[in-house]
Amino acid sequence: MLFKVLAVGDVTGESGVDFLRRKLRPLKKEKSIDFVAVNGENAAGNGLLPAHAEDILAAGADVITLGNHTFGKVQVSNFLEENPYMLRPANFTGRAPGRGWAVYDCGRVQVGVLNLIGRCDLDFNAENPFTTADRILKNADKPTFVLVDFHAQATSEKLAMRYYLDGRVSALWGTHTHVPTADAGVCEKGTGYITDLGMTGPARSVLGIRPEQSVEFFLGGLPGRYQTAEGPCRLQGALFTLDSGTGLCVGVERIEVS
Template sequence: MPSGRPPEKGETAMNILCIGDVVGSIGCQFLRQRLPSLKKLKSVDLVIANGENSADGNGLTPASAGYLFHSGVDVITTGNHAFRRRESYALYEEHPYVLRPANFPEGTTPGRGSCLVDLGRLQVQVINLMGTVYLESLDCPFRTADRILAEPDRPKITVVDFHAEATGEKRSMGFYLDGRVSSLFGTHTHVQTADETILPRGTGYLTDAGMTGPIDSVLGVKKELTIEKMKNKLPIRFDLAGGPCKMDCVLFSVDPKTGLTQGVERLEII
């Protein structure tokens, strides 16, 4: 099985950067500091970032979404905190590149679970799905993926953000979609995994892209607060940590002719 590797010089590829959960205003600010130079260094064509925690106190707001877009993000995906902030509901309806998981109930849930990004020479479909193991009981993400991938006139390049808790569910989805999508990256756990690879049929894969936010923290939260919560079992308000940050991400280099991944590079930007 081919392993994850950076693309070789001279290879023609579309470089798609996928950024792990952006945590609060501190994560948004760090992304703005680091993303422009990374895009230039890696010749990035498209940036996808999970923004469901980009507002302080969880959720996505029009302000945090606007900040990410102005910082160089092209598509914002979300997950179980997608609808934590009511002021974002209209945003999902109005902005074509703000996604919620596609397996939320259709007709009653604002927004959409996939979008088409026109880059001129190529088009890219981005799909947002959410797992159901240890999370909300949504529609089956596997059947939802089948439904979307059966739609006519789809572009050759498709990237999936699978926002899920269980690593087994994420890896199962990776193999299920292998050869049917260009790349799949997981989000939600805020911990970057070290299993970047190209699956047997050519789909680029990483179980979890990680987190963009404070390093000296527990998933972005002040460590003393999470310790107190777990030790004393009493309700406590979580506040975001401060200090030095990192941006966890993965770069997929996709062959525009086949729509399959030819290189995977896991990145931690500090």
Template sequence: MNILAIGDIVGTVGCEHLRRVLPRLKKERQVDLVIANGENSADRNGISPSSADHIFQSGVDVITTGNHAFRRRDIYERFEEDAFLLRPANYPSSAPGKGICVVDKGYVKVCVLNLSGTVFLESLRCPFETADELLTRTDGAKIVLVDFHAEATAEKKALGYYLDGRVSAVYGTHTHVPTADETILPKGTGFLTDIGMTGPRDSVLGVKAELSIRKMKDKLPVFFEYADGPCIMQGVLMQVDEKSGICRKIERISVS
């Protein structure tokens, strides 16, 4: 089974690029399932009902999110209603939505888990303990994939090894910069520290470079705006054995 995970989609520009390139890539690479992180898909941060609709209608099966999941209150109801729109599972139970879903393809079930890191981010429930609990609720799915939305590379790598042999793949989101460490861990779990972003290529994490420079140089508040120009869609393509759930191949992708 060929599974594509797409890095953080940035604003309207990222959503539009996704729609331009995803259908062709799915056909060319024979992609069976698409997961995308949409926590920055609404302009000015967060995810909105309209940006979620755009992502789903572009050919994405499951949307994951992260620390900006709840920036916009108009998405709260959708988190409750849509089984395939996830928020990190280690938020308190009082938060809208859930962090696990199972996609039944008929011939195979695929479970997707969404977790948030706690190093340099919100003080949430331990992602390691949360993962243990979620793995008791996979509905018999052989293929289990984890979007770990985290800041620290060490935390991402540690969770990968912690879950090695128990899930099909662990990949990181949040930092918007793809790493070059795609690998299959010793017990068969695919891993990549960060899968990148979908948005303006000539930018600082999607934001106009001059605004990011001003913020970091002057230390004063700056209203961020997304950059213009050519876009990229970054992510990871994984080939997973349907019977064993073992990752056979993992490959970074970047589509202009």
């Protein structure tokens, strides 16, 4: 049986959440998508509130993954404990609330989702993501499919994880840099991969922020508190087609909805 998984790039700002709300369900119907993972850590710019998480799930997401802005809004801490459909990086310190790995029953198949954060230029006192993946994959009851959101800055770290987990997980995608990469495909041992999904939010922006503010920063000025850009949005991500017989990937398609 073929099973289609959509991974959606970092949802940025209220306009990104609203665009997801309007576009995700029609896209699921058009592409016959079975499961949706959405990175939602920028829904409030820096972090997200429980209301944003509820909006993303109501829009059609099956699970929300996070990253370095997980605790940008402290109000989300209790929500992470209570809601099994929102994951923070599994290699955060054990004192952090929430979970980084969960298995979801989708009827004929079970989908495991693992959220990891990189350590190159993202110093959050996190444990090694490679050994964390080893530990979880070794100890967990193996579901039909295993999906990994690797929230990392360095493309080299994401690519190294590609080779490290190839054949051991169904699909692995990168988030955080908000710019889609052109390397979507199936790896040698059957894992679907893309270095970065891109983002869901304002198209005329610098990673979701007003361009004028980013330019001012790079000119050496004082841009002030960053503001989410305005204007038309787009949804970016990747669609992975998985085979329940092998638990591996047979096709990857980049997705962009403007």
